[in-house]
Amino acid sequence: MNPALNERLTAVATHADTLGRGDKSAYLKQQAAELGMSLATLYRKLEAVAVKPSRKRRSDAGRSELSLDEAKLISSALMEAMRRNGKRLMAVRQAVEMLRANGKIEAARIDEETGEVLPLSESTIIRALREYRLHPDQLLQPDPMNRMKSEHPNHCWQIDPSLCVLYYLPRQGKDTGLRVMKEEEFYKNKPKNVVKIEQDRVWRYTGTDHASGAIVARYYFGGETSANLCDFFIYMMQAKEDIGKDPFRGVPRMVMLDPGSANTSAAFKNLCKSLDVHVQINKPGNPRAKGQVEKGNDIVETAFESGLRFTEVADIDQLNAMAERWMRYYNGTQIHSRHGLTRYQAWNRIKAEQLVLPPPAEYCRELALSAPKEAKVSSDLEIRFGGRYYSVKDIRGVLVGQKLLVAKNPWETDGARVATYDADGNEIWQAVPQIEFDEMGFRADAAVIGAEYKGRIDTVAQQHAKELDKLAMGADTLEEAAAKRKGKAVPFNGEIDPYKHQEDTLAARNTLYLPKQGTQMEYNRMEVAEQVLSKVEMAKLLKPRIEAAGGDWKQAVRMLQTAYPQGIEASRLDEAFDKLMNAGRLKIHRTGSL
Structure with missing residues (x-):
């Protein structure tokens, strides 16, 4: 419809609303004929332009029969019954039944018309949990994220290794070219075929500069190892063959990685520490922390690796040469949406004091040391590493049986360091002292038997066990x-x-069997404290008594809600009954002869 027709239809609808039924029909027929359309079409178009009154909001909108305290109890039970992987084991109905049976919740309402006590339905409880923002689906949502920025190029790099699942080098006979990993040969139900080419699979290391978005990619054999990570990091820092076309180089201020064993290796950490590079190891299960390099991996797969299907590659060196050419093309020509420049144009805005040139590649490799190892904590709070024993009793939160990542301490002869995390997820290497032994093989600091006693500080697990x-x-x-x-x-x-x-x-639903008489066993009951009956519980007990006495329960329940909003002690129930029976507005009907 055009604006002119809309204006005409609006005028017709406004005038039609002022007419009676008979006049309105005749008027609309006349207008339909003038507009050259059927009466049904006119009605449909008037419906489209008519302004409909908004639906009146319910008076009880936003309120729930389920109280906030009861909703918290139900939600807490659901969360406690959940596995650590997020799988829910207990349904809402089951949690409500359990808590009701134990007297922890009522989850009920009083029908104002009949006065009956009705349990809330499962759908009502679920809706209330969502309104209170207590439903497990809401509680398990990921935390909001904060956007991060870099101050300049080479401020922060992100590195992420990924298995190149499309191609591998079979190395069979004279055929050394890259080939597609065929689904029918290497799908997940044939792991033996994957093992055969495990050392021939190609891994892609991708790095990005956070400020400019520049992408660096290089391919390796052997998997995700400390040696491959160090070689890739050194490659990123070194000047390329033609810095006029490929200017990316220098030492970053920090580098972000996932907490893989290679990423936390002593070789890589020592290399970075020697170059004064801060290593940011992200917390496990937080892939959004380095989303840029994740996107970089996707770009390499789609923009570069997709073309390998149409060419022949002789070896890994040729593959890397092709990757370098692609990097010069992509970083030098494709516009980045954030800063509106090519990635190399943005990186080239780096200032002289921000561009720290690294030592030669061979010297950088000498800075890398051996990879760390895992060591299990003994009952004496000790670990064994390099044929020596070290005390870890000062490591915060250490547990017996826990495995710690241990590396050599380059600042102490025969020393060792243990990897820990601070509150922000940063990895911290803490030195641990070596344990000395005497000529009889005893610990030098051990207590002398029968002469002294040295108490041991409880671990966190022991402290928790005592509290529990x-x-x-x-x-x-x-x-x-x-x-x-x-x-x-x-x-x-x-x-x-x-x-x-x-x-x-x-007990409530067992109606398949005839009741049998029996002798009740005597037992004692002890009341710890006098029970306080809620309005719902009072209604359950008083309704049958008042109705049996011929009272009007509808009037009684209104008075009950007004007189006892907080409930009443169980011993005063008869008092409440008499008050309701003797109320002036309560109609009592009794039968019997005079």
């Missing part, structure tokens, strides 16, 4: 907890019965 022991036994001290365990005390004072809802359900 006191929590389960409801004790203030370990001695009190031990005494209760010796007395066969039930954990958590017996307040939690995870199977009580099953017993209640079976």
Whole structure:
């Protein structure tokens, strides 16, 4: 419809609203004839231009029958029953049944028309969890991310190795060219075929400069190793064959990598430390921290590797030569959307004081040392590394049986260092002291038997175990907890019965068998404290009594909600019954002869 027709239709609709039924029909027929369309078409077009009143918002919109405290309990139970991999083991219905049976929640409402106590449906509870932002789907969403920037080119580099799944070098006979890894030969159900060419598979190392977005790619055999990482990092820093076309070079201020074993190796770390390069090891499970190099990998795959299918490559050196040519082309011609320049144009804005030239490649390789190894923490809080023993008791959060990444300490003869992480995920290497032994093979700092005693500081796990022991036994001290365990005390004072809802359900729905008479076994019940009945519980107990007495339950429930908004003690239930029965507005009907 054009604007003129819209204006005419709006005028027709406005005038039609002022007419009665008979006049309105005749008027619309006349207008349809003038506009050259059928009456049905006119009605349809008027419907499109008519301004419809907005739907009235419900008076109870935004409110939920489920309280916030009960929603938190349900959500907490769902999260506690979840596996560490995020798989949910307990359904909302099951959690609600368990908590109801244990008296932790009511999750019910009172029908204002009938006064009945009705449990909230599962869909209502799920909707309430979402309104309170307590649903597991909402709680498990990733944390918001912050955008990061670099101050200048070579401020920060990102490096990420990736298996080149499309091509490999078979090295069979005279055929040394790259070939497609065929799906029917190497798919996941044929791992033996993959093992055969494991050392021939090509790995791609990709690096990016965070400020300019410049991409560097190089291919290696042997997988994700410390040697390959060091060689690639040295290649990135060194001047290329023609710096007029390929200017990228220099030592970065920092480099970001994932926490792989090669990335945390002593060789790479020592190389970076010698060059005063800060190494940022990202926390596990945080791929967004280096999203730029992830995108760089994708660009290399689509813009460069896709063309390898149409050519022959003799060896890995030729492949790298082709990759260098592609880098000069792509970084030098393709415009980056963030800064509006080619990547090399943006990188070339680096200032002289920001461009730190590295030592020669061979000297850089000499700076790299051996790779670190994993060492298991013994019960004495010791590790063995390089044929020597080191104490790790001062390592924060260390646990017996834990595996630590250990490397040589270049500043101490026969010294060792252990890799730890700070609160921000930065890797920190902490020196650990070597343990000295006497001529009899005993630790030099060990306590003399029968003469002295040296206590040991508890590990974090031991501290937690003691706290949990006191929590389960409801004790203030370990001695009190031990005494209760010796007395066969039930954990958590017996307040939690995870199977009580099953017993209640079976008792309520077991209608397949005829009831049998039996003799009730006598037992004692002890009340710890007087029970306070909520409005819902009062309604459950008073409704049958008032109706049996001929009372009007609808009027009674209104008075109940007004007089006892916070509930009442169980001992005062009869008092509440009398008050409702004797109320002036309560109609009582009694039957019987006078």
